[in-house]
Amino acid sequence: MVRYIPRKIIVDTKVRDSLLTDNVLNNLPGVPVEYVADASTAIDAIRGGKDPLCVGKKVLLLTENRGRFLKPCPGTKEYICCGYQILNFATNCNLECSYCILQSYLNNPAMVVYANAEDMFAELEDKLSQDSESIYRIGTGEFTDSLALDHLTGFAKLIVPYFAHKGNVILELKTKTDNIGNLIDLQHNGNTVISWSLNTEEVAQREEFFAPSIDDRIDAAFKCQKVGYRLGFHFDPLIYYTGWEEGYQKTLERLFAKIDTRNVSWISMGGFRFLPELKPVIQKRFPQSKIIYDEFVPGMDGKMRYFKPIRIEMYSKMLEWIRDYDPKLCVYLCMESREVWRKVFKEDRVENSENLAKILDNTGDNK
Amino acid sequence: MGNVEYKQLDLKSIDLTDTTFVITYGFTLTQLKKSIEKIGILNPPLVKKKSEEQYRIVCGYKRLLVCQDIGIEELRCAVMGQNIEDKDTFLTSLYDNLSHRALNPVEKSITISKLQKYYSGEIIVKNFLPLLGLNSHYSVLDRIKPLSGLDVKIKDAVVDGRIDEGVAAKFLNFSEKDRELIFQLLSALRFSKNKQNEVIDNFYDITKKDGCSISSILDAKELRDILADSSLNIPQKGSRVRYFLRKLRYPKIVKAEKDFLEMKKNLNLGDSIKLTPPPSFEGDKYCIEFQFETLDDLEENLKRIDSIKQNKEFKRIIEG
Structure with missing residues (x-):
């Protein structure tokens, strides 16, 4: 996999002296750097310019997060959510997946790293000490790929050891990359789950342009397994196409040829869904992609989703195939209704978001 | 506009096919023709020399077409100085048009295409889109720009609102x-x-x-x-x-809608009871609605509703 290198770095002077800024600048000696007191002018120029999504990804902005770092996952009440907390240390992604929701979700087209990590740790200390009884599942891979920039930022070297000493936290680093170099020697104490977004090889090749192959992702997971990390896998988005059954079965076969199911904390599934605004973006940026031409309906959260019987068919078959490898594996659905849960799992064990969160808290904590 | 000289020109010396500076599209000449026939041309067209014998239209395209149509051979024109750059000549044409009317979408597209000869996309987005009454954004430029390249029939249909x-x-x-x-x-x-x-x-x-x-x-x-x-x-x-x-x-969705209608028919709910599925079958809440006049009506409707619980197809849809 080719590692991300920006064409330009913009450093907000407020984070000029931060550790993450130092790391990035030391790792990118030849890349032009611009220091700005206010990054908004540079961002506005990209946003108003030609092809902002493409141009934006070539610019790495190091700035401060002026809001909260830790926020609940923006799930909607209409669907059952896993109750995840998002640690917002960066936004945007360079992997150029055709279906990426960030293309129509983010306001800032640049690759952004919030370099005021000291503020982030202060906030985490404060939050986690307030309620030491609750279990927090915290992830960094909602608005970015957790590891895509790790060769530049070294963020994992800060965050994994930090959470290794927290008793009530499960950190999930979610990625499509094999950028795991920084993880291997870290003390994680079983508190970090490294998880991969997986798909069929066909989808990976056709729709996930700069992401490593499925085999490379599984190899990376294998290396993390060797050094004792717990693992997660996300079949999200599941893509419905002629040959999907064979494709996903092959991926599962390759996965469980290398990964011991006992090391897997969870596997999630989610059908491809998108904001209606994303369709013209995909048509323009990825004209060869056909994934938006299947049968979608407006979901109760306003996103377009596969027609429900298609989703139920995909989840049910996937579940059956996964359970063939290990019936005890924790499998959950991302943002689905109680009805879909019931029809897929043939039982009513997950009635609401609280139920699901509880199940995952217990599974993830099962060191 | 710089120096302008007024001259009596032979209409044949004005190249009416040269639309370098013309942005006008989608018009009828009927009213203008009546006016020129009645009172002549009050405001002389603006032209610019393109060769020793020929002039190019800057402003007054429709007036010149009427002149040709009604057989006027000579007319007084304003002739722009040769020192004026093409870019400024085009702007003269554009501002003249904008001063007295709103451009239709095809004219906006023609304008953008012609501005591209002289200005970068960034300048067009920032300075000219607002002038044309459009939002200052590249996506607007991308949407409007291609219209001028469409087939005449489609362009005409856009202009007249079809x-x-x-x-x-x-x-x-x-x-x-x-x-x-x-x-x-x-x-x-x-x-x-x-x-x-x-x-x-x-x-x-x-x-x-x-x-x-x-x-x-x-x-x-x-x-x-x-x-x-x-x-x-x-x-x-x-x-x-x-x-x-x-x-x-949407073959699967349409089939599901058809199957639902068929199933509903078999439930024999009668005309007074309405059974509505969730929109696009996405939610899980079905709606039953009925009206009644008497207690007997109510009883009858409730009985009918109660009976649908036994319908296998209905059960399959609800319970999976």
Whole structure:
């Protein structure tokens, strides 16, 4: 996999002296750097310019997060959510997946790293000490790929050891990359789950342009397994196409040829869904992609989703195939209704978001 | 505008086919012709020399066409100085037009195409789109710019409001032959803007989804039968054509809708009880609604509703 290198770095002077800024600048000696007191002018120029999504990804902005770092996952009440907390240390992604929701979700087209990590740790200390009884599942891979920039930022070297000493936290680093170099020697104490977004090889090749192959992702997971990390896998988005059954079965076969199911904390599934605004973006940026031409309906959260019987068919078959490898594996659905849960799992064990969160808290904590 | 000299010019010396500085599109000359015939030309056209013998139009394109039409051979014109750059000459034409009327979408597109000879995309987006009454954004530039390259029929339909400009831009996703076929259908069925959008989107999506051509879709017997059915009026044909396309675009959804209607019929709920599924079958809440006048009516309706619990197909839909 080719590692991300920006064409330009913009450093907000407020984070000029931060550790993450130092790391990035030391790792990118030849890349032009611009220091700005206010990054908004540079961002506005990209946003108003030609092809902002493409141009934006070539610019790495190091700035401060002026809001909260830790926020609940923006799930909607209409669907059952896993109750995840998002640690917002960066936004945007360079992997150029055709279906990426960030293309129509983010306001800032640049690759952004919030370099005021000291503020982030202060906030985490404060939050986690307030309620030491609750279990927090915290992830960094909602608005970015957790590891895509790790060769530049070294963020994992800060965050994994930090959470290794927290008793009530499960950190999930979610990625499509094999950028795991920084993880291997870290003390994680079983508190970090490294998880991969997986798909069929066909989808990976056709729709996930700069992401490593499925085999490379599984190899990376294998290396993390060797050094004792717990693992997660996300079949999200599941893509419905002629040959999907064979494709996903092959991926599962390759996965469980290398990964011991006992090391897997969870596997999630989610059908491809998108904001209606994303369709013209995909048509323009990825004209060869056909994934938006299947049968979608407006979901109760306003996103377009596969027609429900298609989703139920995909989840049910996937579940059956996964359970063939290990019936005890924790499998959950991302943002689905109680009805879909019931029809897929043939039982009513997950009635609401609280139920699901509880199940995952217990599974993830099962060191 | 710089120095201008007034001259009596032979109409033949003005090249009426040279539209370098002209942005006017989609007009009729009837009223102007009546006016010029009655009171002549009050405001002389503005031209600029293009060669020893020939002039090029800057402002007054329609006036000059009328002159040609009614056989005026000579007229007084304002001639721009040769020292004025083409860029400024074009701006003169643009501002003159904007001073007395709003441009139609095709004229805006022509303007943008011509401005591109002189200005970067960034300047056009920042300075000229607002001048044309458009939002200052590249996506607007991308949407409007191609309209001038469309076939004359489609451009004319945009100008006179038969085709929405957003729909017109979507025509460019198709080949010239396919554009013609879709245009014929949209024109014949006189769809509203929203329906035009739905139809053209479905056409495009079907070709992408199934890898088929527009002509093969239009050649389907079912569609040809709808269009040829003289017992149907235009809105009825439009509605059936839309359903036909929807069946191709969303076969599973349309089948589910059909199956639901069939199942509902078999429930024998009668006319007074309405059973409505969740929108697009996405939610899990079904709605039963009825009206009654007497307690007997109420009793009867409740009995009917109670009986549907035993219907196997209904149970399958609700419980899975």
